[in-house]
Amino acid sequence: MTLIKAENLSKNFRIYQRGDGIKGYLKSFIKREYEEVEAVQDLDLEIEEGEMIGYIGSNGAGKSTTVKMLTGILEPSSGKIEVNGRNPHKQRKKNAMDIGVVFGQKTQLWWDLPVRESFKLLKEIYEVNKEDYEERIDEFDEVLQLSDFWDQPVRKLSLGQKMRCELAAAFLHHPKIVYLDEPTIGLDVAVKERIRDFIKKMNRQENITVMLTTHDIGDIEDLCERVVVLDKGKKIYDGQLDSLVNRFTSRRLIMDIRNGEKFDLEMDGINEVERKDGHVEIVFDREIISASDLMREILSQYDVLDFQIKEPNIESVVKKVYNEGLED
Amino acid sequence: MNLRKYFGFSRVSFRESAVYRVDVLTSLISSGLFLVLYYFVWSAIASAGELNSSLGEIMIYFVIGQVVTNTVFVNVEKFVGERIRRGTIVNELKRPIGLFSQAYFDQLGSIVFNFVSKSLPIALLGFYIVDFALPSLYNLIIFSLSLFLGFNLVFLFSFSTSMLIFWTKVEWSVRGTRNHIQKILSGTLFPLFLLPDYLKPFFNLLPFQAMVDGPIRIFMGLGLEQSVMVLLNQIVWCLIFLVVSRLSWRKAKNKLTVQGG
Numbered sequence: 280m281t282l283i284k285a286e287n288l289s290k291n292f293r294i295y296q297r298g299d300g301i302k303g304y305l306k307s308f309i310k311r312e313y314e315e316v317e318a319v320q321d322l323d324l325e326i327e328e329g330e331m332i333g334y335i336g337s338n339g340a341g342k343s344t345t346v347k348m349l350t351g352i353l354e355p356s357s358g359k360i361e362v363n364g365r366n367p368h369k370q371r372k373k374n375a376m377d378i379g380v381v382f383g384q385k386t387q388l389w390w391d392l393p394v395r396e397s398f399k400l401l402k403e404i405y406e407v408n409k410e411d412y413e414e415r416i417d418e419f420d421e422v423l424q425l426s427d428f429w430d431q432p433v434r435k436l437s438l439g440q441k442m443r444c445e446l447a448a449a450f451l452h453h454p455k456i457v458y459l460d461e462p463t464i465g466l467d468v469a470v471k472e473r474i475r476d477f478i479k480k481m482n483r484q485e486n487i488t489v490m491l492t493t494h495d496i497g498d499i500e501d502l503c504e505r506v507v508v509l510d511k512g513k514k515i516y517d518g519q520l521d522s523l524v525n526r527f528t529s530r531r532l533i534m535d536i537r538n539g540e541k542f543d544l545e546m547d548g549i550n551e552v553e554r555k556d557g558h559v560e561i562v563f564d565r566e567i568i569s570a571s572d573l574m575r576e577i578l579s580q581y582d583v584l585d586f587q588i589k590e591p592n593i594e595s596v597v598k599k600v601y602n603e604g605l606e607d
Numbered sequence: 608m609n610l611r612k613y614f615g616f617s618r619v620s621f622r623e624s625a626v627y628r629v630d631v632l633t634s635l636i637s638s639g640l641f642l643v644l645y646y647f648v649w650s651a652i653a654s655a656g657e658l659n660s661s662l663g664e665i666m667i668y669f670v671i672g673q674v675v676t677n678t679v680f681v682n683v684e685k686f687v688g689e690r691i692r693r694g695t696i697v698n699e700l701k702r703p704i705g706l707f708s709q710a711y712f713d714q715l716g717s718i719v720f721n722f723v724s725k726s727l728p729i730a731l732l733g734f735y736i737v738d739f740a741l742p743s744l745y746n747l748i749i750f751s752l753s754l755f756l757g758f759n760l761v762f763l764f765s766f767s768t769s770m771l772i773f774w775t776k777v778e779w780s781v782r783g784t785r786n787h788i789q790k791i792l793s794g795t796l797f798p799l800f801l802l803p804d805y806l807k808p809f810f811n812l813l814p815f816q817a818m819v820d821g822p823i824r825i826f827m828g829l830g831l832e833q834s835v836m837v838l839l840n841q842i843v844w845c846l847i848f849l850v851v852s853r854l855s856w857r858k859a860k861n862k863l864t865v866q867g868g
Contacts, residue, residue: 292864347697350700350701351700352697352700352701352863353863353864354860354861371700372703372704372705373703375701375702375703376703378701380697380701382697382698384694385693385694385695385697385698386695386698387695387698387701389619389623390623391622391623391626391627392619392622392623392626396619396622397619399615400612400615400616400618400619403611403612403615404612404615404702404703404704405703406609406612
C-alpha cells in the first residue's frame with residue numbers, strides 16, 4: 280500500500296538580499312531586494328507501507344523542507360501530497376496522530392522538567408492509555424536505556440541521551456510513519472548503534488514506515504534499502520542503494536605483478552588500467568565480468584605475486600554524487 | 608473532547624515557572640519598587656492640590672492594579688517569538704493540537720502560578736501596608752471572574768499581535784509596542800478615574816480598560832449592575848479578539864518559514 284505520495288511537489292522561499300558594507304545595509308534597510316529560492320522542485324515520491332527510506336543530499340538540498348511539507352508543517356508552493364489518504368497541511372492535526380517526527384536539531388522535550396514529565400504530557404497528547412504506555416516505556420527502556428536519566432531535567436542530559444528520548448517520543452503512540460530528520464547528528468558511535476537498532480526493531484516489529492534524512496552514510500547502510508538523493512531541490516536518484524553504488528564506483532582489482540610495467544590487457548568489462556606505486560590497478564564492472572573470470576584470464580598470462588579486491592565505498596559514491604550530480 | 612491533554616500543557620508550564628524562583632523574587636521586588644515610587648510621585652501630585660480623589664484611594668488602585676497585572680499580563684510574543692527564532696515551532700506544529708490551544712493552556716498554567724506566587728503576596732502585603740477594606744464576598748467572586756476574563760482578553764490580544772512575528776521574525780519590537788500601549792491605556796500607570804471627562808469615552812471605547820481597570824473597580828466595591836457591565840464588556844472584547852486571533856493565525860501559518868536545519 281502506498282502510504283506517502285507526492286506529485287510535482289515544490290516549495291519556494293523568498294529571501295532578501297542584504298547589501299555589503301554600511302551603505303549596502305542601509306540600502307537594504309530602505310528597499311529590500313528579494314530572491315526566490317526553490318528549496319524543492321517538482322518532486323515526485325512514493326513510499327510504501329513498511330519501507331525504510333534514506334533521504335540524502337548535501338546541506339541545503341531541500342531534505343528538511345520536504346519533511347516539513349510531508350508532516351504538514353509547511354504548505355507546498357505547488358504540487359500534491361497525500362499521506363495516509365490525507366492532505367497533511369489541510370488536515371494537519373489528524374495527520375499528526377498517525378506520525379512521529381524527530382527534528383534532530385530541535386528538541387521537543389520540556390527543557391526544565393524531568394524526562395518523565397515530558398513523556399507524561401506526550402502520553403496525554405497522543406491519548407496513549409496507561410497500560411500501553413507503561414509497556415511501551417519498558418520496551419523502549421531495554422534498547423534505549425531511558426531509566427538512567429528518567430528523573431533528570433532535560434537541560435542536564437547529554438546530546439545522546441536527549442536523542443534517545445526524542446526517538447522514544449516519536450515512536451510512543453504507535454505511529455504509522457516516522458520521519459527522522461538527522462537523528463544521529465553529533466552522536467558517538469555507541470549511541471548511533473543503539474539508535475539504529477531501535478529503529479530497525481520498530482520497523483520490523485510494527486511495520487512502521489521510516490523516512491530518514493541523514494548525513495551519516497552508516498545510517499543508510501545499516502537501515503535503508505532504498506535511497507532518494509536530492510540535489511538543489513531536485514530528485515536525482517531514487518532506487519536501491521546497491522545499484523547507486525554500483526553505478527558510481529566500480530570494483531578495483533589491485534595486483535603486484537612481476538614485470539608489471541608490461542601489463543596490457545583489454546577485455547569487456549575493464550574500464551581502466553592504472554599503475555600506482557608498482558601496483559597494477561584494474562577498474563572493472565562486475566555486471567559484465569566477474570572477479571573470478573578476470574582473475575583467471577590474468578593468471579593465465581602474467582605472474583601475479585599478490586592481489587586484493589577493493590569494494591566500492593558508499594561514502595565516496597555519495598561524495599561524488601554531491602559534488603558532480605548524476606549526469607546521464 | 609479530551610480535556611486532559613490540554614490541561615497537561617498547563618501543568619507542565621506551571622512546573623516550568625516554578626523552576627525559576629529568582630524570577631518570582633524579582634517580580635515581587637519590581638512591583639514593590641513600583642508602588643514605593645508611585646507613592647512618592649502621587650504624594651507630590653496630591654500635595655500640589657488639584658486632585659479630586661484621595662491619595663489613599665489612588666494607592667489602593669495601584670496595589671490592586673499590581674495584583675491584577677501580575678496575573679493577567681501574559682506574553683504570547685515571548686512564547687511564539689522564541690520558537691520562531693530557534694525554529695522549534697516545528698515541534699508545536701507536529702502535534703495533534705493547534706498552536707493556539709497549546710499557547711493558551713501553557714499561559715493558563717503560568718497565570719495560575721503567577722496568581723499564587725506573585726499576586727497573592729502583593730495583595731497580602733498591600734492589605735497590611737495600605738490598609739484597604741476587603742471587598743464583600745460577592746465582589747470577590749465577581750473580581751475572580753473578571754480576573755480570568757482579563758487574562759483571556761490579554762491572551763487573545765497578545766496572541767493576535769504575536770502573529771506579526773511570523774513576518775517580522777523578531778519579537779521584541781512587537782512585544783514592546785503591545786506592552787507599552789497596554790500599560791498606558793489599561794490603568795496600570797495611572798488610575799483611569801482621574802481622566803478628564805472628555806477623554807473618558809475614548810478610553811472606554813478601547814479594549815484595554817477591560818484588562819486592568821475593570822477588575823480593579825470591581826474589587827474596590829463596584830455595584831452589581833455596573834460589575835455585570837464590566838464583565839459583559841470583557842466578554843465582548845474577548846469575542847472580538849477571538850475572531851481576530853483565529854484569522855491572524857490562519858494568515859500567519861501559511862507565512863511560516865522555518866529557519867535552519
